[in-house]
């Protein structure tokens with residue numbers, strides 16, 4: 049048995065994972081009991097990691113214009129094209145767009161090449177989309193991007209305030225830690241502040257469902273109220289802070305009373321007062337904030353508004369107290385350490401500070417240093433469309449889906465002279481638009497470190513061989529740098545060497561004025577690096593980590609004191625109009641990650657939420673003529689998406705929620721980035737992804753259906769060809785064409801791809817019935833294979849068509865179409881037939897009926913992904929056995945007894 053200790057590659061919790069490989073080569077993943085982030089827990093995504101190791105669509109070889117090339121050709125082409133563009137247009141004409149999925153060592157080399165050798169700061173990261181507002185708020189308040197808390201503060205707290213954070217789904221293991229803490233200490237109070245009543249609110253003693261975007265009014269109100277009612281920690285404020293008077297004065301002006309706040313936030317005054325009193329009366333308060341605060345055109349101010357309340361009461365740097373930013377991605381924090389944002393230098397140094405630029409240049413001994421901040425993500429792609437940025441290298445991220453105004457991003461990439469993408473996957477919406485594709489290693493293959501939300505640095509060592517010719521990003525970057533002539537500075541042989549250099553830079557001329565310091569690791573041996581135990585930075589001289597920052601009342605501003613920020617609350621920039629009367633909010637679902645490239649290939653993870661959806665209040669749905677389970681078109685001129693309707697009273701009236709995950713590889717038109725305007729916070733540049741204004745209407749389907757196929761079908765359209773390196777229309781590889789579009793079916797055609805065991809399931813709908821369903825089926829499923837036979841059924845009167853396609857005796861695919869969705873059969877039994885090599889006679893006979901000869905149980909939508917327990921089964925057991933607790937459900941069905949991610953949903957079913 050080979051055992052590797054590593055960390056989960058998904059969210060910013062950074063859970064420790066143990067990967068076991070048995071003698072037969074099979075992998076098993078279990079939680080690491082010793083890792084301080086998770087202490088033996090994993091959520092559903094972490095638990096399913098072993099299912100996503102074999103990606104069917106790996107990018108294995110370098111390609112230029114769709115043709116395989118050698119690494120040498122790829123790297124020299126990139127080097128010469130970048131150098132040519134810099135020579136003609138200056139260094140600001142090139143850019144890197146990187147990712148919080150990269151390891152710290154990859155990030156470090158990318159930043160060094162761009163800022164120290166190419167001489168521009170046009171390197172930005174998708175972390176811009178999730179935590180750059182928190183970074184800016186930290187810098188303003190503390191002088192450096194510092195998270196003071198530790199996860200153990202969640203257990204030590206007496207009050208946890210969760211603002212704009214659906215922790216239960218987005219940081220599930222931290223949610224589990226809070227659940228346990230509350231169980232052990234029933235006095236622990238939890239307040240959730242979120243326009244949506246999310247699954248996290250099940251843990252709350254008080255939920256404040258405030259009006260979208262009004263958080264700064266609430267926290268200004270709290271600050272004013274605390275000051276007025278004698279809750280100022282005068283000793284702390286006078287010794288350790290500056291600017292309190294101005295901040296409190298503006299708070300009193302803008303949010304003078306609980307009653308005013310209640311009006312501004314559309315809350316009951318009693319609830320506002322209850323929150324204020326609770327905060328005031330509790331010494332150990334942790335305020336957790338996440339994307340609901342950050343993804344706003346005033347996200348930095350919102351962060352500072354809540355930090356102000358901790359400074360006023362001295363509730364920071366103490367056990368169980370502080371403002372705690374939960375980061376989205378596994379290595380967003382590591383990226384911040386090495387300067388992965390366009391307005392940073394490495395090692396928490398400032399790009400706008402000439403002494404810092406000089407320090408970094410001397411350390412790197414580089415020929416130049418970027419003289420000013422570079423373009424932040426949204427500005428970068430706008431400059432690209434304007435022709436100012438002519439070459440971009442995108443690493444491990446999918447901006448064509450994830451950035452706001454995604455249509456603009458696609459236009460920018462299509463018009464860009466040189467688009468290089470390194471990724472592990474062959475087809476993503478962004479990889480499809482690249483001239484040069486570079487195969488990168490992914491989790492389990494690459495070597496390095498990550499830093500999670502509470503500053504814990506952990507190792508991610510390899511346990512799999514490199515597939516094809518894939519390389520780690522730092523290797524690719526170093527080879528391109530050497531091809532540019534920067535040999536000496538990029539002679540790295542290992543991730544360990546890079547890590548030591550990164551540690552050395554953090555300590556270089558650092559006499560205590562910079563908090564971020566890994567100096568004790570600058571001489572780490574390779575063996576010690578391999579065995580590195582998780583540790584929270586900064587390190588002391590003896591190499592010991594730091595659990596909590598600011599315990600000594602010292603901050604990292606020039607004065608050494610924390611800075612209050614006077615906040616003038618601002619509402620979101622887009623406001624409802626009669627034409628666009630709904631506020632659109634975006635976010636994550638429990639079992640998926642980013643744009644589905646990894647979780648979308650797991651049947652287990654795809655079972656929980658299998659289709660893109662809009663959650664809305666049932667009264668709004670009724671008023672718009674929408675039905676639960678129907679399809680809605682959400683639009684804002686000129687973009688639209690098609691998603692399924694899910695009604696819920698947890699959603700405020702006038703508000704919609706659509707998950708962010710679905711890309712063009714998994715859906716016909718559900719990429720919600722198309723609806724988000726490119727509005728950003730003026731300081732952080734973070735987009736306002738929680739607040740767009742849209743309209744919604746029913747999608748009038750003439751027919752609905754589903755298709756189950758052993759092969760993944762290329763339903764997505766071939767993207768338009770970008771300029772190839774040899775001229776427009778160059779040799780893009782051929783994605784299978786979209787037969788429906790070619791026959792006029794493409795526009796307004798709804799489809800979603802869902803991974804199921806042994807097959808792919810497609811949910812379909814269209815607005816025009818086919819003239820000939822048999823032709824339609826053959827177009828979809830490709831008739832030109834030997835040994836194919838079909839079984840078909842057509843009922844013209846009921847507008848029902850059913851077909852199955854066999855290769856030999858094996859069921860290869862089946863298609864069910866009906867004018868009415870409710871006449872379609874359940875999918876589960878049909879999916880189960882794909883487990884059979886040769887279909888039994890009885891199943892073949894029953895196939896087109898859509899149900900077995902002897903009916904089995906319909907489990908309903910999967911709730912517990914670990915034990916595949918469905919909603920209908922749970923409801924039935926609750927009713928039949930009179931169950932009243934999640935523990936009782938666990939004893940009956942095992943649901944909720946492994947990773948615990950479904951506990952909030954079990955609780956919801958009980959209530």
Ligand code: SF4
Nearest residue numbers: 056058059063091094
């Ligand atoms: S909470 Fe889940 S997704 Fe996040 S790191 Fe832990 S196991 Fe991975």
